[in-house]
Amino acid sequence: MELKRVVVTGLGALTPIGNTKDAYWEGLISGKSGAAPITYYDTEKFKTKFACELKDFEVTDFIDRKEARKMDKFAQYAMVAADEAIADAKLNLDEVNKLRVGVIWGAGIGGLETFQQEVLNFAAGDGTPRFNPFFIPKMIADIAPANISIKYGFMGPNYTTVSACASSANAMFDALNMIRLGHCDVIVTGGSEAAVTIAGMGGFNAMHALSTRNESPETASRPFDGTRDGFVLGEGAGALVLEEYEYAKARGAKIYAEFVGGGLSSDAYHMTAPHPDGIGVVSVMKNCLENAGLKAEDVDHINTHGTSTPLGDVAELKAISEIFGEHAKKININSTKSMTGHLLGAAGAIEAISVILAMEHGIVPPTINHSTVDENIDPELNLTLNKAQKRDVKVAMSNTFGFGGHNACVLFKKID
Incomplete structure (x- = not known):
């Protein structure tokens, strides 16, 4: 159908x-x-x-x-x-x-x-x-x-x-x-x-x-x-x-964005720790892109789960690099949890709102409080550090992962 x-x-x-x-x-x-x-x-x-x-x-x-x-x-x-x-x-x-x-x-x-x-x-x-x-x-x-x-x-x-x-x-x-x-x-x-x-x-x-x-x-x-x-x-x-x-x-409604797809997956690994190779995270982003009918190179912006934990942040960025390849370096990646903290079950909602407003205003919010390089993170990734960046965002993704290995990803697009 x-x-x-x-x-x-x-x-x-x-x-x-x-x-x-x-x-x-x-x-x-x-x-x-x-x-x-x-x-x-x-x-x-x-x-x-x-x-x-x-x-x-x-x-x-x-x-x-x-x-x-x-x-x-x-x-x-x-x-x-x-x-x-x-x-x-x-x-x-x-x-x-x-x-x-x-x-x-x-x-x-x-x-x-x-x-x-x-x-x-x-x-x-x-x-x-x-x-x-x-x-x-x-x-x-x-x-x-x-x-x-x-x-x-x-x-x-x-x-x-x-x-x-x-x-x-x-x-x-x-x-x-x-x-x-x-x-x-x-x-x-x-x-x-x-x-x-x-x-x-x-x-x-x-x-x-x-x-x-x-x-x-x-x-x-x-x-x-x-x-x-x-x-x-x-x-x-x-x-x-x-x-x-x-x-x-x-009815003449104002339309912020089109909700084009989503994905779900499980790490099937540990009660609280992420899979070190990010297998579930790779799967959920792949599922999301397929569900939306979009390609990796279509994505301009990703609001990561990015909770500020030693293991989780690295695993997620490795997964992004695996899915998006060289295009990962052209994506504005951020974590708005640097400002709001982690709202647990509400995180996905407020972070989806962030990417939708980034599309509307042509600005990607920053990842604040960054001062020390992590050698386990690819330095060529644009993590939108410390200051907002102007960007014409046509397609934006938001990732959220939960204890138990629950992974969810949603994708929004500027309306045609």
Whole structure:
């Protein structure tokens, strides 16, 4: 069957460097770091005392206080980003067939703070099981798209994909295919995460996954740098409105880009470590290009997974060199996690938004905090170091990889 074309018509972002998609973009191109000392709890006994928290965010500016209390932060963030994306798309909610509008979301963990707090409350009590009646619905990862659909009455497919840090890219690919196959006209997709908590930071510290550069948080996320020592945890959400091309054109929607393909793969190697030869990463990028019907030399820009871990960064760049060959040296490669930190399940969404806006504005955001060469990285690769670079981006790719060896890749193209 002939697949339908899919386009992006709305964007919403809630990030550590900007609380709207426009503020996020300004933060990206200016090379702003979102890392700072943690304010949510006492970090005295923690190995890592900083993260990329949201700034100047008050949920009751967006959601009624009574309703907000029924949601974990990750679901609150989802609502805020989705609201912005839906408004940006200028959907006429009275005319859209809500049976053909879905919400497919990504979250790697879900309501971690809710789970943490309920357990702490129980442990501090006398053993009587007194739990918040909203404990379970606040915690479950699928509640974010449920809340979005309930607010707007969207009655199409509604679920959450959980594939660790690949979750929201996984969700976007599912959404792409739902529309391609003719099951939906519109899908709100993306991801959210709120893991800057005692349990989240403590758990990642126990794995030795986080940077411990406490003396200089703003420079701690340093992808591709020879002195990188782990990732910086972030939080927030990203949302995209996807539409079938003819449907969007008929209603006169602004089209940011065409969503032309995606890919999924597994490393099948280790619980947390990437495959040292990048086999799964090579496979997912190859799958993505084939799915989009494009060649390696068509790609102008790649926003890498680039978390700032010693093993992961090198493995990914080796995989890019293998797939793209000599053309790899002509691609603007970057890692926006150098600014936002790692938003886990929401990473794919906000990084897809970054490449889409790079296409719109003709600017590739930088990889900040680079000062020391890593001899294991090809010096001829353009890693867009420290300053944004002007570039006519016609085709852009975004990579996200998760614990368990989950790999997801999405590809966008300027609309013809």
